[in-house]
Amino acid sequence: MKKTIAIAGLGWLGKPLAQHLSFLGYTIKGSVTSQNKAASLKKSGIDAYVINSTEDGIYGAVQGFLKTADTLVIMIPPGLRRNTGADYVLKMSHFLSEILKSKVTNIIFISSTSVYNDSQGDVTEKHIPLPNTEAGRQLFQVEQLFFNATGISTSIVRFGGLIGGSRQPVKYLAGRTELDGGNAPVNLIHRKDCIGIISSIIKQSAYGQVFNAVHPTHPKKKEYYSQKAKQLDLTCPEFIDQDDDAPTKQVDSINLAAILKYTFKETL
Secondary structure (H helix, E strand, O other), X not given: OOOEEEEEOOOOOHHHHHHHHHHOOOEEEEEEOOHHXXXXXXXXXXXXXXXXXXXXXXXXXXXXXXXXXXXXXXXXXXXXXXXXXXXXXXXXXXXXXXXXXXOOOEEEEEEEHHHOOOOXXXXXXXXXXXXXXXXXXXXXXXXXXXXXXXXXXXEEEEEOEEEEOOEOOXXXXXXXXXXXXXXXXXXXXXXXXXXXXXXXXXXXXXXXXXXXXXXXXXXXXXXXXXXXXXHOOOOOOOEOOOOOOOXXXXXXXXXXXXXXXXXXXXXX
């Protein structure tokens, strides 16, 4: 009997993940936030549901979405970068309450390396995050909320900066001057490896774990983005000179190799 995978959030990563898992033989259900998106996805063969997570509760056919699912992949972004004052923890608490009413037993919660603060230095899954941003603090709270919930087994996946397809951060940096952090290492991951890691967790039933999902090479930002700007024929960003001893964050993983035996497919 084929497993049914529910994916909360069919966006830049969720949609190609759904297509990949479908190709592997899983039955896929997905959620989006508008009827137009759902209609478009249904035309392409994806069983899509309209669900909105708010501070007041979850709106939409959430139990229909979760019904028959064995595993749930949650990739609902916090949306906190614009300082809206949103309460992501409350939104996800409502979602967790709905999940616990369903028969879902395994969860993959997509988090971010922003749970580690920029002065923590070299970190792996063995290090306790010390977030110093509102987004990082709320993400870490939600990680704990799901990881410690009874009745489900959750794996946390902390992705670094996402690249792939049309998404290349240098496009936002090109031509800018007096940028900070030029000597800091990049902590990035390609979309194909994001999909590969999530798929590996599902295939191996590697639940109840924490995975830092970042490419193992970490060139300095000023070198990496200058190289990418030249490749794309963009104006190189300019970074201010900084002390090489300034604290920086480099995120690596022990668990990807030890637990999943995962090897990265894409270069940066």
